[in-house]
Amino acid sequence: MNTKSVTLDVRPRDLLITRDFTAAELKERRQRIASQIEEGAKLLIVGAPPVPEDRLVQDANFYYFCGLDVPHSYLLIEGKTGHTTVYLPSRDVMDGAAEDKLGFEDADYIRTRLDVEKAEPRSKLTEALQGVSILYTPLVEVEGGGATRFGAMGCAQKREEDEWDQAEPRRKRLVRLLEERFPGIEVRNAIPLINPLRTIKSPAEIAVLREAGALSAAAVMEGMRIVQPGIHENRLQAAVEYVFRDQGHCGLGYGVIAAAGQRTWDGHYHYNNAKIEDSDIVLLDCGPDLRHYSSDIARIFPANGVFSDWHRRIYGMIAQYHNVLLDLIRPGVLPQDIYDESVRQMLAFCDQPDGVFHGMRPYVEQMQKAGVRYLNHGVGLSVHDAIDPEWKNRPLQEGFVCALDPMIWVKETHEYIRVEDTVVVTSNGVERLTGDAPFEIDDIESLMRASKG
Numbered sequence: 330m331n332t333k334s335v336t337l338d339v340r341p342r343d344l345l346i347t348r349d350f351t352a353a354e355l356k357e358r359r360q361r362i363a364s365q366i367e368e369g370a371k372l373l374i375v376g377a378p379p380v381p382e383d384r385l386v387q388d389a390n391f392y393y394f395c396g397l398d399v400p401h402s403y404l405l406i407e408g409k410t411g412h413t414t415v416y417l418p419s420r421d422v423m424d425g426a427a428e429d430k431l432g433f434e435d436a437d438y439i440r441t442r443l444d445v446e447k448a449e450p451r452s453k454l455t456e457a458l459q460g461v462s463i464l465y466t467p468l469v470e471v472e473g474g475g476a477t478r479f480g481a482m483g484c485a486q487k488r489e490e491d492e493w494d495q496a497e498p499r500r501k502r503l504v505r506l507l508e509e510r511f512p513g514i515e516v517r518n519a520i521p522l523i524n525p526l527r528t529i530k531s532p533a534e535i536a537v538l539r540e541a542g543a544l545s546a547a548a549v550m551e552g553m554r555i556v557q558p559g560i561h562e563n564r565l566q567a568a569v570e571y572v573f574r575d576q577g578h579c580g581l582g583y584g585v586i587a588a589a590g591q592r593t594w595d596g597h598y599h600y601n602n603a604k605i606e607d608s609d610i611v612l613l614d615c616g617p618d619l620r621h622y623s624s625d626i627a628r629i630f631p632a633n634g635v636f637s638d639w640h641r642r643i644y645g646m647i648a649q650y651h652n653v654l655l656d657l658i659r660p661g662v663l664p665q666d667i668y669d670e671s672v673r674q675m676l677a678f679c680d681q682p683d684g685v686f687h688g689m690r691p692y693v694e695q696m697q698k699a700g701v702r703y704l705n706h707g708v709g710l711s712v713h714d715a716i717d718p719e720w721k722n723r724p725l726q727e728g729f730v731c732a733l734d735p736m737i738w739v740k741e742t743h744e745y746i747r748v749e750d751t752v753v754v755t756s757n758g759v760e761r762l763t764g765d766a767p768f769e770i771d772d773i774e775s776l777m778r779a780s781k782g
Contacts, residue, residue: 341429344385347396349537349620352444355396358526359411362394365522366408370463372519375503376402377471384580386474389710390467390523392621395443399431403454414447415439416454458511465519466507468500469715475582475618478715520715528716529728530709534622535753535762538709538730540577541624542751542762545616548572549628549766552587553773554780558607558632562587566601569615582623583712586614589632591743596736605632610640610744616712616751623712625732626763627749634777636770643739644746646689648768650675650696650735651748654703658733658752658759661724664704672697696737705734708751729754730762 339348347355366372377388379400387398395404395415403416417439420432431439436448449457458464470481485498497505504516530538548569555568565587573579588598590609598612605611614627629644631637636644653674657667672693679690702721707714708730720729736747751762767773 341425342431345398345431346439346442347392347398347620350396350531350533352442354531354533355394356411356413356444358394359406359413361526362519362522363406363408363411366406366465367463368409370408370465371458371461372404372406372408372465373458374404374406374467374519376400376404377473378499380474384474386471387621389472389478389621389715390469392473393523393527393710395445397431397439397443401451403451405454405457413445414449414457415443415445416449416451416457418451455510458507458514461511461514463515463517464507465517465522466503467520467523468504468516468518469520470499472711472715473621475580475623475711477583477711477713479713524715525717527709527714528707528720529726530730530753531728534709535728535730537620537622538624538751538753539762541582541617541619541622542626543765544573544577544579544619545624545626545751546763546766547576548615548617549613549626549763550776552611552613553628553630553777556605556611556630556632556777557781558605558609561604562589562592562601565611565613569613573617573619577617577619579617579619582616582618586612586627588612593629593745594738594743596745607633608637610636610644610746612745612747614749621710623708623710623714624751624763625706625708625712625734625749626751626766627734627747628766628768628773629746629748630773630777634781635774639742641770642686642689643692643737645770646675646679646686646692647735647737647746647748648770649678649686650693650703651733651750651768654733654735655752655759655761658704658725658754659757660727660754663724664702664721668703671703692737692739696735701736703733703735705732705749707731725754727754727756733759 374391376391377386377400380386385398401418405414417433420430420434423430433450439448469478470485472478488494488496551568551572552565566585569585584599587601589605589611592598593612609632610629616624653671675693679686707716730753733752734749738745748768752759
């Protein structure tokens, strides 16, 4: 593989505190949330529990406000003042060498690095909550380590409803414990306050997302280089995982989709075990979990390196749709206006008697009738980022990051055709964070041809 390996010359314990965000930015986030909470009330954000695997997993909301990767830690923020205390376990309960760990014994170091007022033993949290009448906390399951909030919430619900599991969701257990230990406390959901803050990304966040986008683009291009008739789909998955580990020192932000031929019909196909045939098109969809931030990219390419006449037309139409949408994205524009204008332009392309896409009008009308929103979902601390759901009904703002994903299910061939990029709205348009990976037909064929030479 033509990849450039990274070297992380960083002490292990320094990996436990963000290197992407300054203490000033983290404090500003805490001040913004505190300004929305009444005086006397507090905000409790619970860190993720330990996981069986040997990897760091932290809850997205906890990381967003303090940048700390120590499990079973707690963040307590005072309303209005923003006065913040981090509660940590002892290094003694953690595995590894003492110099590789962070616990409450490192209070001075943590206070300085995170610009928090206090760093205390976890055992002091109960005392700190005594007398609190109103407590805000995110009433959601852990989002992190490649798990989206929506996926985590769905799994928790299924476990709770299963008659032979009936596991109490973590968020409900937290509320129960709070009410048992502090009678009369009023627990309020902090998510409506947090989601809007996470909707618009800071320049530092965009910098990490740009790295994640370049990493996912590199993985997809590696897939284009190595694909050939006769290999199995799992080879593409292996290439993606290698690139993420080699170039990003990270794992998957979600399960790789490596589907060929009619298996592309399932938009979330994850078996990745079938042989790729000469006439197949291939869908490769992937994103990393890079220092808690993800990316989302999908590319369609021919297994044999050359698009068929049919795929040149149907995929070419989707690629053109992608270009039209990119041209329309800018701050201050409503997403629905972008969709309406993109349909108008695409129908005009299809109605040109001598145009490349003449006769493709029924497919554009099918896409319009399906009502798919091609600014598909937010991207950030997870691939389906947990942000303000009302963004879809408001004008776009600079710093908004999402997946741009025109798509169509083609019944005649039982194929799902799409082009997906992670994009950020800029001051005067849009930037493709995954733009290193080609999506135009000639560019894809050229890359694949060069790799076989």
